[in-house]
Amino acid sequence: MTVFHPVPRTGPKADRTQTGKANPAPAAMGLTPVSQASRIANRFLVWYLVASITWILGSDHLVTFAEQFGKVPEWFQSAKGLGYVIVLGLVLRGATRTYVEGVERANAAHIESNLELVRRLALAAEYRDDETGGHNQRIGTYAAIVGAKLNLDPKFCETLSYAALLHDLGKIGVPDSLLLKPGPFDADERAAMELHTTLGAEILSGGFHPLVEMSHTVALTHHERWDGSGYPQGLSGHDIPMEGRIVAVCDVYDALTSKRPYKEAWSTEEAVAEIVRQSGTHFDPLVVDAFLQCRAEIEAVRKNLESCGKASALRMPVAA
Ligand SMILES: [Fe+2]
Ligand SMILES: [Fe+2]
Numbered sequence: 001m002t003v004f005h006p007v008p009r010t011g012p013k014a015d016r017t018q019t020g021k022a023n024p025a026p027a028a029m030g031l032t033p034v035s036q037a038s039r040i041a042n043r044f045l046v047w048y049l050v051a052s053i054t055w056i057l058g059s060d061h062l063v064t065f066a067e068q069f070g071k072v073p074e075w076f077q078s079a080k081g082l083g084y085v086i087v088l089g090l091v092l093r094g095a096t097r098t099y100v101e102g103v104e105r106a107n108a109a110h111i112e113s114n115l116e117l118v119r120r121l122a123l124a125a126e127y128r129d130d131e132t133g134g135h136n137q138r139i140g141t142y143a144a145i146v147g148a149k150l151n152l153d154p155k156f157c158e159t160l161s162y163a164a165l166l167h168d169l170g171k172i173g174v175p176d177s178l179l180l181k182p183g184p185f186d187a188d189e190r191a192a193m194e195l196h197t198t199l200g201a202e203i204l205s206g207g208f209h210p211l212v213e214m215s216h217t218v219a220l221t222h223h224e225r226w227d228g229s230g231y232p233q234g235l236s237g238h239d240i241p242m243e244g245r246i247v248a249v250c251d252v253y254d255a256l257t258s259k260r261p262y263k264e265a266w267s268t269e270e271a272v273a274e275i276v277r278q279s280g281t282h283f284d285p286l287v288v289d290a291f292l293q294c295r296a297e298i299e300a301v302r303k304n305l306e307s308c309g310k311a312s313a314l315r316m317p318v319a320a
Contacts, residue, residue, distance in 0.1 A: 003265050004125050037071070040103075043095070043097060044092075044099075044272070047095045048088070048092070049090075051087065051088050051091045052084075052088065054096060054144060055084050055087060055088070056084075057084070057303050058084070058319040059084070062204060063076070063080075090201070097139075118162050118165055118166065118211070118215075119137075119165060121165075121169065122136040122137070123136075123167055124172065125166065125168050125169045125170075125172055126168065126204055128176060128179055128180070129170075129171065129179040129180060129260075134189070134305050134306065134319070135255075135258060136165045136166070136167070136168065136255055137165065138165070138250075138254050138301065138302060138305050139160045139164045139167060139201075139250045139251055139254055140160075140162060140163075140164040140165045140209045140306070141161060141301050142164075142253070142254065142291075142298050142301065143157075143160050143161060143164040143246050143247050143250050144158065144161035144164075144252035145294050145297055145298060146246050146249065146250065146287065146290050146291050147160050147246055149291075150242075150246075150286070150287070150292055152242070155257070156243075159210055160214065160218075160243050160247075161195075162211055162215075162244065162248065163211060163214035163215040163217075164218055164243075164246075164247050165221060165248070166200065166201065166204065166215040166218065167200070167218045167219055167247050167251060168196060168219075168220045168223050169199075169200040169204065169215075169219055170195065170196035170197060170198065170199030170200030170202075170203065170219060171200075172191060172199075172203075173195070173196070173199045174192065174195070174196050174199075175192075176249050176260060178193050179261075180261050181261060181262065182261045182262050183262060184262070194223070194231050194232060195232075197219060197220055197222070197223055197231065198220065198232050200219030200220070201219045201220035203219075203312055204216035204219055211281075214243055217241050217243055217244060218243050218244055218247050220233075220244070221235065221241055221243075221244025221245075221248075222243055222244050222247040222251055223249050224236075224245075224248065225248075225279060225281065225282045225283075226240070226281060226282060226283055226284050226285075227282070229281075230248075230282075232239075237284075245283070245284040245287050246286075246287055247277060248282070248283060248287075249283050249284075249287050249288060250291070250292050252274075252275065252278075252282070253271050253275055253284075253298075254290070254302075256270070256271035256274060257302065268299060268302075272295065275288055275291065276288065276292070293315070
């Protein structure tokens with residue numbers, strides 16, 4: 001059995017190259033726009049000092065000016081302090097809002113750039129063997145829809161919509177002679193093809209982000225079968241993680257309804273009949289039930305994404 005070696009986690013302890021030199025700061029590579037705490041704190045200090053000094057000097061000059069025309073009343077001194085508190089509060093509120101909005105914008109751009117990389121990685125995985133494009137994209141969207149129908153946590157479904165994009169990432173390591181073979185595989189070829197699960201899992205192993213962890217699970221388990229006859233580990237029933245069970249149904253449905261080097265596309269009716277036939281053997285019956293309940297929605301997504309062709313591969317998964 002393949003042994004999965006976790007890759008070293010990145011972080012403070014891994015922040016040095018093998019030569020002992022410090023790695024370039026992530027911010028210098030433009031990857032951490034939110035890491036600006038010191039700069040923001042200094043700007044707050046400047047705002048505070050400028051507002052305070054302006055108020056103190058300005059109000060003292062005002063008192064001196066007013067004293068030329070007579071005695072300044074007692075309440076004016078109190079009003080001066082109160083005004084200082086109010087003006088400073090308004091300045092700090094404006095500064096806080098400006099900077100928090102900036103951090104939120106930078107954070108959103110940071111997340112989007114990461115998700116775009118996930119989509120492009122998925123595109124690389126299917127680049128050689130998907131004639132019309134969009135297989136991974138469709139699986140991501142179908143999986144999120146089925147997950148929602150199963151009443152799974154919305155955050156789980158959103159993560160699944162991206163993790164499923166990478167279910168066949170290991171095909172990067174499968175030779176073209178197998179990926180593009182128009183006929184059936186012999187035993188050796190089949191074994192080599194099945195390695196895409198463990199290869200994908202190895203590429204995604206050791207991650208610390210929930211999306212990478214779920215992607216690893218999906219890559220490893222999407223060819224397991226409910227009755228234990230799948231691969232690579234021969235898991236069965238609830239030992240197969242839910243994300244793997246969902247992607248298994250969506251993957252087979254999309255494979256059946258798509259043209260491949262070795263077959264023509266099946267009609268949706270034929271594909272659904274095959275999914276139903278394999279409920280309880282290949283697939284978790286609960287997941288098949290949920291899939292059938294969202295059949296119309298899934299069919300609408302399939303037509304929509306197919307009309308976009310290869311371009312659909314870079315679209316956001318349609319969260320349920
Ligand atoms: Fe696969
Ligand atoms: Fe697939």
